[in-house]
Amino acid sequence: MLLQSALSRAEQASERAEISLTSKRKNVLALLMAAERPVSAYELADLYREGFEQSVPPMSIYRMLDFLTENNLAHKLNSENKFISCAHATCEHSHGAPQFLICEQCHKVKEAAIDKSIFIELEKAVEKAGFVLTNPQLELKCLCNECAQAGKQTD
Structure with missing residues (x-):
């Protein structure tokens, strides 16, 4: 159901x-929606070949990812050079600025929106700094939480 809603939004964006x-x-x-962790364009090319028995070059995958990110259906994690589907890809309403919580151990990612008032203060601080x-x-x-708990158990 979520996939159909995201595909419908992608159709509208197109x-x-x-x-x-x-x-x-x-x-x-x-x-991207089925991936349990962020994936690179090269990993997506491999997943595509495995899942759809068709080869797609990574450069083509990058162009598709550009389309998906430009239309808020996916996000690029710059620090990891990987992509995830937007947690709000099936929503019709607007959200705050995206923030991504990235686990340093298992690389799980959680998308959370920043309240607009906090973002405005951050933007002011950036401008004040020139x-x-x-x-x-x-x-x-x-x-x-899982990795933090595992770390406590080994102490």
């Missing part, structure tokens, strides 16, 4: 951009 939502783009979105914010996405290195 129509607005006057770009065809090809079956390959749909398949890449489906692979800079212009070009990407509001935050990536925070953390430990997920």
Whole structure:
């Protein structure tokens, strides 16, 4: 059900951009949504070959990922050079600036939105420092609860 909703949003984004939502783009979105962790374009190319018995070059995967990220259906984790599906890909309402909690041990990622008031303060601090914010996405290195608990048990 969630996949159908995300595919429907992808169809709408394609129509607005006057770009065809090809079956390959749909398949890449489906692979991202099914992935349990962030994946690289090369990993997606391998998953695509395994899942759909068709080879797609990583450069083509990158172009598909560009489309998905531009239309808020996926996110690129810059610190890891990997991609995840948007946690809000099936929502119709707007959300705050994305922040990603990335477990340093198991690499699990959780997307959480920052309250707009906090983001406004952050933006003011950036401007006060003499800079212009070009990407509001935050990536925070953390430990997920499972890895934190496992670490406590080995102490």
